[in-house]
Amino acid sequence: xxxxxxxxxxxxxxxxxxxxxxxxxxxxxxxxxxxxxxxxxxxxxxxxxxxxxxxxxxxxxxxxxxxxxxxxxxxxxxxxxxxxxxxxxxxxxxxxxxxxxxxxxxxxxxxxxxxxxxxxxxxxxxxxxxxxxxxxxxxxxxxxxxxxxxxxxxxxxxxxxxxxxxxxxxxxxxxxxxxxxxxxxxxxxxxxxxxxxxxxxxxxxxxxxxxxxxxxxxxxxxxxxxxx
Amino acid sequence: xxxxxxxxxxxxxxxxxxxxxxxxxxxxxxxxxxxxxxxxxxxxxxxxxxxxxxxxxxxxxxxxxxxxxxxxxxxxxxxxxxxxxxxxxxxxxxxxxxxxxxxxxxxxxxxxxxxxxxxxxxxxxxxxxxxxxxxxxxxxxxxxxxxxxxxxxxxxxxxxxxxxxxxxxxxxxxxxxxxxxxxxxxxxxxxxxxxxxxxxxxxxxxxxxxxxxxxxxxxxxxxxxxxxxxxxxxxxxxxxxxxxxxxxxxxxxxxxxxxxxxxxxxxxxxxxxxxxxxxxxxxxxxxxxxxxxxxxxxxxxxxxxxxxxxxxxxxxxxxxxxxxxxxxxxxxxxxxxxxxxxxxxxxxxxxxxxxxxxxxxxxx
Numbered sequence: 271x272x273x274x275x276x277x278x279x280x281x282x283x284x285x286x287x288x289x290x291x292x293x294x295x296x297x298x299x300x301x302x303x304x305x306x307x308x309x310x311x312x313x314x315x316x317x318x319x320x321x322x323x324x325x326x327x328x329x330x331x332x333x334x335x336x337x338x339x340x341x342x343x344x345x346x347x348x349x350x351x352x353x354x355x356x357x358x359x360x361x362x363x364x365x366x367x368x369x370x371x372x373x374x375x376x377x378x379x380x381x382x383x384x385x386x387x388x389x390x391x392x393x394x395x396x397x398x399x400x401x402x403x404x405x406x407x408x409x410x411x412x413x414x415x416x417x418x419x420x421x422x423x424x425x426x427x428x429x430x431x432x433x434x435x436x437x438x439x440x441x442x443x444x445x446x447x448x449x450x451x452x453x454x455x456x457x458x459x460x461x462x463x464x465x466x467x468x469x470x471x472x473x474x475x476x477x478x479x480x481x482x483x484x485x486x487x488x489x490x491x492x493x494x495x496x497x498x
Numbered sequence: 499x500x501x502x503x504x505x506x507x508x509x510x511x512x513x514x515x516x517x518x519x520x521x522x523x524x525x526x527x528x529x530x531x532x533x534x535x536x537x538x539x540x541x542x543x544x545x546x547x548x549x550x551x552x553x554x555x556x557x558x559x560x561x562x563x564x565x566x567x568x569x570x571x572x573x574x575x576x577x578x579x580x581x582x583x584x585x586x587x588x589x590x591x592x593x594x595x596x597x598x599x600x601x602x603x604x605x606x607x608x609x610x611x612x613x614x615x616x617x618x619x620x621x622x623x624x625x626x627x628x629x630x631x632x633x634x635x636x637x638x639x640x641x642x643x644x645x646x647x648x649x650x651x652x653x654x655x656x657x658x659x660x661x662x663x664x665x666x667x668x669x670x671x672x673x674x675x676x677x678x679x680x681x682x683x684x685x686x687x688x689x690x691x692x693x694x695x696x697x698x699x700x701x702x703x704x705x706x707x708x709x710x711x712x713x714x715x716x717x718x719x720x721x722x723x724x725x726x727x728x729x730x731x732x733x734x735x736x737x738x739x740x741x742x743x744x745x746x747x748x749x750x751x752x753x754x755x756x757x758x759x760x761x762x763x764x765x766x767x768x769x770x771x772x773x774x775x776x777x778x779x780x781x782x783x784x785x786x787x788x789x790x791x792x793x794x795x796x797x798x799x800x801x802x803x804x805x806x807x808x809x810x811x812x813x814x815x816x817x818x819x820x821x822x823x824x825x826x827x828x829x830x831x832x833x834x835x836x837x838x839x840x841x842x843x844x845x846x847x848x849x850x851x852x853x854x855x856x857x858x859x860x861x862x
């Protein structure tokens with residue numbers, strides 16, 4: 271069975287080959303483009319379910335390809351980037367990328383990101399109950415249960431957690447979180463975010479020092495992982 | 499020192515100093531002329547020119563030779579206060595004085611030039627030696643995993659059904675391990691070159707140090723499998739402004755270093771605290787192990803680039819700790835190494851920075 275069509279835009283033949291084998295053996299249909307221009311054309315012709323886009327393309331920067339794609343393409347885009355470019359990643363996420371992977375990446379990680387992004391494509395309809403392993407969020411009753419017991423959250427903690435849960439599996443940047451929860455005025459006051467993340471972890475994680483739900487993405491933001 | 503004076507003093511100043519010295523010494527001799535004869539004065543002036551020759555550039559020295567000859571002639575050789583020289587003997591002496599002083603100046607200058615060239619060659623030789631050390635350790639560190647990958651891949655490619663399934667898995671596992679090792683080394687090299695080029699600036703933001711320390715311990719799960727790790731924190735620690743990514747690297751290098759160079763079963767203690775000053779507070783982080791510690795005379799050198807302890811086990815390029823120092827210094831902080839009285843080593847990081855206590859307030 272085919273799990274979806276993925277377009278890979280990367281100029282490195284070896285990386286394309288690797289992705290092709292990895293994805294095909296996981297039942298994805300793979301299309302490949304070696305330049306940004308070719309990638310834009312193929313995206314328009316095939317309308318794939320997901321695009322993997324390398325930021326370092328020879329003809330045009332991946333950032334500008336991303337912007338052009340986002341003018342009309344609404345499905346998931348995962349960015350490939352090299353190490354030590356946190357700013358690049360944050361820019362790409364702000365420009366509408368759903369997720370990122372740093373080269374060299376592990377295959378397991380790649381597949382997890384792809385699956386999580388594809389889930390987002392399909393589950394746009396609003397669920398009032400979000401189920402994440404031992405956690406359950408009821409968005410109508412505004413309650414959170416852990417192992418079927420209600421846990422007490424403050425207003426801000428709840429707002430933050432529900433924002434994460436609605437974006438399960440997706441990296442949310444520090445700026446985005448601050449803007450959504452505390453408002454645009456507080457966009458630089460990341461100390462609040464640190465404090466509330468620590469408090470939330472104490473309430474929802476089995477071991478707050480080894481979080482399995484609220485994962486730190488160093489220099490970028492946080493990712494909420496629901497289903498492992 | 500000689501080089502220092504000639505290089506640091508401007509041309510004009512050199513001329514002024516030389517003229518001053520000659521006039522000064524001449525004046526002293528003139529006052530003493532009742533006690534010393536004009537021939538002794540010639541020797542005193544000659545010594546002065548010789549000393550000048552050791553300290554200054556060639557032209558000020560030649561000037562001092564000429565000037566002292568003229569002064570000697572004018573003030574000391576009879577008849578006084580005229581350039582006219584009375585006897586043939588004095589005439590010969592004056593000429594000889596000028597020639598010897600000049601030859602002396604030129605010879606001294608030449609010797610200095612030769613010494614300078616020798617020094618430069620020595621420096622070059624030292625640089626070459628350092629590069630050799632670098633290339634040896636680097637080529638070893640990079641080539642070992644590369645050979646593993648090439649060799650294992652060759653075996654798998656040329657397989658004519660002779661390799662057992664078990665061995666195939668083994669080969670693939672080796673490829674994977676070697677790639678990870680290669681990746682780690684490349685990361686170190688990239689960090690080092692970022693440091694060298696000076697483009698590393700710390701992007702400070704509020705950090706929860708609990709999160710910082712635990713995130714690194716979790717990253718290092720595999721490395722720390724055979725070690726006991728304990729992290730403790732002072733009570734009511736505030737948030738600190740630090741570069742989370744850089745500090746993760748610092749901790750990662752220090753903790754994995756401790757794990758690599760202590761025997762299995764050793765304990766690694768991490769403690770985060772604060773030192774309060776008058777105007778600024780300092781983030782303090784200790785990482786201790788109960789291994790054998792470092793040789794006392796090498797505790798400063800370990801932070802040098804490519805420095806490796808004598809008889810240290812294979813692996814490692816000597817970059818890890820210099821990256822630690824570089825990143826801590828990018829925070830205007832300090833990293834030091836000391837040995838514990840009980841044995842074992844302690845790395846201490848101190849970074850003066852902003853703090854925020856909002857995490858200790860009762861919320862809502």
